[in-house]
Amino acid sequence: xxxxxxxxxxxxxxxxxxxxxxxxxxxxxxxxxxxxxxxxxxxxxxxxxxxxxxxxxxxxxxxxxxxxxxxxxxxxxxxxxxxxxxxxxxxxxxxxxxxxxxxxxxxxxxxxxxxxxxxxxxxxxxxxxxxxxxxxxxxxxxxxxxxxxxxxxxxxxxxxxxxxxxxxxxxxxxxxxxxxxxxxxxxxxxxxxxxxxxxxxxxxxxxxxxxxxxxxxxxxxxxxxxxxxxxxxxxx
Amino acid sequence: xxxxxxxxxxxxxxxxxxxxxxxxxxxxxxxxxxxxxxxxxxxxxxxxxxxxxxxxxxxxxxxxxxxxxxxxxxxxxxxxxxxxxxxxxxxxxxxxxxxxxxxxxxxxxxxxxxxxxxxxxxxxxxxxxxxxxxxxxxxxxxxxxxxxxxxxxxxxxxxxxxxxxxxxxxxxxxxxxxxxxxxxxxxxxxxxxxxxxxxxxxxxxxxxxxxxxxxxxxxxxxxxxxxxxxxxxxxxxxxxxxxxxxxxxxxxxxxxxxxxxxxxxxx
Numbered sequence: 128x129x130x131x132x133x134x135x136x137x138x139x140x141x142x143x144x145x146x147x148x149x150x151x152x153x154x155x156x157x158x159x160x161x162x163x164x165x166x167x168x169x170x171x172x173x174x175x176x177x178x179x180x181x182x183x184x185x186x187x188x189x190x191x192x193x194x195x196x197x198x199x200x201x202x203x204x205x206x207x208x209x210x211x212x213x214x215x216x217x218x219x220x221x222x223x224x225x226x227x228x229x230x231x232x233x234x235x236x237x238x239x240x241x242x243x244x245x246x247x248x249x250x251x252x253x254x255x256x257x258x259x260x261x262x263x264x265x266x267x268x269x270x271x272x273x274x275x276x277x278x279x280x281x282x283x284x285x286x287x288x289x290x291x292x293x294x295x296x297x298x299x300x301x302x303x304x305x306x307x308x309x310x311x312x313x314x315x316x317x318x319x320x321x322x323x324x325x326x327x328x329x330x331x332x333x334x335x336x337x338x339x340x341x342x343x344x345x346x347x348x349x350x351x352x353x354x355x356x357x358x359x360x361x362x363x
Numbered sequence: 364x365x366x367x368x369x370x371x372x373x374x375x376x377x378x379x380x381x382x383x384x385x386x387x388x389x390x391x392x393x394x395x396x397x398x399x400x401x402x403x404x405x406x407x408x409x410x411x412x413x414x415x416x417x418x419x420x421x422x423x424x425x426x427x428x429x430x431x432x433x434x435x436x437x438x439x440x441x442x443x444x445x446x447x448x449x450x451x452x453x454x455x456x457x458x459x460x461x462x463x464x465x466x467x468x469x470x471x472x473x474x475x476x477x478x479x480x481x482x483x484x485x486x487x488x489x490x491x492x493x494x495x496x497x498x499x500x501x502x503x504x505x506x507x508x509x510x511x512x513x514x515x516x517x518x519x520x521x522x523x524x525x526x527x528x529x530x531x532x533x534x535x536x537x538x539x540x541x542x543x544x545x546x547x548x549x550x551x552x553x554x555x556x557x558x559x560x561x562x563x564x565x566x567x568x569x570x571x572x573x574x575x576x577x578x579x580x581x582x583x584x585x586x587x588x589x590x591x592x593x594x595x596x597x598x599x600x601x602x603x604x605x606x607x608x609x610x611x612x613x614x615x616x617x618x619x620x621x622x623x624x625x626x627x628x629x630x
Contacts, residue, residue: 221529221533222533222534222535222536223529223532271511272469274508274528276528276532278532282536283535283538283540347460347462349369349460349461350459350460350461351444351445351458351459351460352449352452352455352459353458357460357462357467358472359460359463359465359467359527359528362467363508363509363525
C-alpha cells in the first residue's frame with residue numbers, strides 16, 4: 128500500500144466520524160490534521176530511499192569489479208630498483224611513454240622464480256613460461272580521442288607521478304579494477320565520488336581536471352570559443 | 364593571445380606543379396583513418412579530407428586548358444579567429460586555436476547539426492552518414508594517433524595535428540619547446556610526388572611558406588608573390604592555404620567572379 132492510499136484511508140476515517148453528534152467540529156479537524164504525519168513520514172522515507180538508491184546503489188551497479196590477472200606488489204619492487212617509477216615505466220626514444228611494462232622487461236629478473244609468493248608463481252608459470260603478455264587492466268586508460276603526452280608533463284612541467292596517479296608506488300596490492308559497464312573505462316576516470324568532489328589531485332582524471340591545471344598554469348589558453356585551452360592541445 | 368607571437372601553420376600549393384595524380388588524397392585517407400564506402404564515387408556520401416578538383420577554362424578545343432586544385436581545409440582565420448565554421452558551432456565542437464592557427468574538430472563533442480557544413484564556403488567539412496566499416500584485418504592498419512569517427516559527426520582536415528602532437532612530444536622529451544620545420548609536415552605534403560605542396564609556419568621567416576607568400580604591406584597585406592591567391596578571397600574568410608599559379612584564368616577561378624565583372628584581379 129502506498130503512502131497516498133494510507134493517507135486517504137486515514138482521512139476517510141475522519142469523515143465517517145464527522146456526522147456523529149458526540150464528536151465536536153474541532154475534533155474532526157484535529158484528526159484530519161493528523162493525516163499530515165504519515166504523509167511526511169512516507170515522504171521522508173521515500174526521499175531517503177531514493178537518495179540511497181541514487182548515490183550508493185546505482186553507482187555500484189554502474190561498475191563491474193574485476194581482479195587484476197596478477198596481484199603486483201609495487202612497494203616490494205620499488206625497494207629493489209634504482210630509478211624509481213622510471214625503472215619500469217619509461218620513455219621511448221620517439222617521445223612516447225611505454226606505460227605498463229611488457230613481459231620482456233619482467234624477464235630480466237623473473238625468468239625463474241625469485242621467491243615463493245603464490246602471485247609470482249602464477250606470473251612465472253602462466254605468463255612467463257608460456258610467453259604470454261599479462262592482460263593488465265590500466266586504471267588511467269583514457270578514451271581514444273585523448274592525446275596525453277607524458278613527456279610534456281614529466282620532462283617540461285617537472286610534475287611527479289603521484290600528482291595524477293596517486294600513491295600507487297607504495298601499494299602492496301593492486302586495487303580492484305572497476306570498469307564502467309557502459310563506457311568500459313575505469314572508475315578512476317570519473318572518480319570514486321559520484322558527485323565529482325575530489326580531495327586529492329589524483330581522485331579524478333576527467334577533462335575538467337586537466338583543464339583546471341592547464342588554466343592555473345596558463346597552458347595554451349588560446350581557444351577562440353572558450354578562451355581556455357585549445358581543443359587540439361589534448362584531443363586528437 | 365595574438366598571432367604575431369604564436370605559430371600560424373599554413374600551406375602553399377603550387378598549381379603549376381600539381382599533376383592531379385591524387386596521391387595527396389590517398390596519403391590523407393591512409394594517414395587520418397578516413398573511411399571509404401562500397402561505392403566511393405558517390406560524392407554525396409563519400410568522405411575525403413583532401414580532394415582534388417579539376418578546373419577548366421571552358422574554352423573550345425584548341426584553347427582548352429585544365430588545372431587541378433587540391434583542396435584541404437583552409438583553416439580560415441576570419442577576423443580574430445572567427446572562421447565561418449567556428450562562429451556557427453553550437454556545441455563548441457570546432458574551435459580556432461590562436462597558438463597554432465588550426466581549426467580543431469572534436470568528434471566526441473560534435474552532435475551532427477551540420478551548421479558548420481552549411482557555413483563552410485569550401486565544402487571542406489564532411490558528414491559521416493554511417494559508421495566507418497573497414498574490411499576485416501584492415502583495422503589493424505589504422506593510424507593509432509588519429510581517433511576514428513562514428514556515425515553522425517562532422518569531420519575535416521586537421522593539418523595532421525597528431526603529427527604536431529607527436530613531434531612536440533618528442534621535442535619535449537629532448538628538452539625543446541620549439542619544432543624544426545621538417546619535424547612537422549602534413550601527410551599530403553610529404554606524399555606529393557611533384558613537390559607541389561609546401562607546409563610550415565607562416566609567422567616564421569625561416570620557413571619556406573613564409574618566404575613564398577610573404578605579405579606585402581603596400582598591397583593590402585596580400586602576398587608579394589604575383590602568382591599567389593587564396594580561394595574565395597573576398598568572402599573575408601582569411602584562409603591559411605595559398606595557391607600559386609602563373610595562369611591568370613586559374614587565379615580568377617579561385618574567386619567567384621561573375622562573367623561581366625572587370626578584371627580587378629589582385630594579382
